[in-house]
Amino acid sequence: xxxxxxxxxxxxxxxxxxxxxxxxxxxxxxxxxxxxxxxxxxxxxxxxxxxxxxxxxxxxxxxxxxxxxxxxxxxxxxxxxxxxxxxxxxxxxxxxxxxxxxxxxxxxxxxxxxxxxxxxxxxxxxxxxxxxxxxxxxxxxxxxxxxxxxxxxxxxxxxxx
Numbered sequence: 001x002x003x004x005x006x007x008x009x010x011x012x013x014x015x016x017x018x019x020x021x022x023x024x025x026x027x028x029x030x031x032x033x034x035x036x037x038x039x040x041x042x043x044x045x046x047x048x049x050x051x052x053x054x055x056x057x058x059x060x061x062x063x064x065x066x067x068x069x070x071x072x073x074x075x076x077x078x079x080x081x082x083x084x085x086x087x088x089x090x091x092x093x094x095x096x097x098x099x100x101x102x103x104x105x106x107x108x109x110x111x112x113x114x115x116x117x118x119x120x121x122x123x124x125x126x127x128x129x130x131x132x133x134x135x136x137x138x139x140x141x142x143x144x145x146x147x148x149x150x151x152x153x154x155x156x157x158x159x160x161x
Contacts, residue, residue, distance in 0.1 A: 005066045005067060026073060036103070038100065048104045051069055052069050083106065086113075101136075121142050124145045
């Protein structure tokens with residue numbers, strides 16, 4: 001089956017069985033290794049990607065579900081100013097996620113900040129609770145997301161917001 005979709009702002013198509021998992025297509029057909037294969041049950045968060053702007057577990061999605069949709073991986077997201085805000089915030093707080101959870105933490109922070117530009121500690125902890133990797137302390141992660149939120153507000157609205 002030929003599946004066409006937009007991947008990181010480029011129109012692509014791939015021949016695949018319709019039940020192949022998106023994570024495998026991203027990694028094997030397109031060489032996008034940022035999303036990791038973890039539990040393959042949608043529980044660990046390592047395989048996060050954005051599908052039509054929503055955070056999804058790529059390990060749980062059959063590739064046919066992205067037909068004519070738009071997929072953004074961490075590789076594509078790195079090209080945005082929103083990524084830069086999060087990266088700077090994480091650096092400011094000393095957050096250095098491991099290779100397995102980095103995309104999950106970054107994309108989860110992004111979606112959280114889209115919905116809530118000034119989240120509380122409790123809201124941040126709840127959003128990040130679905131990511132199994134514990135390479136970073138929750139307190140540092142909370143501070144990193146708060147710093148990212150401040151960076152995004154400054155970029156979007158000016159210095160004093």
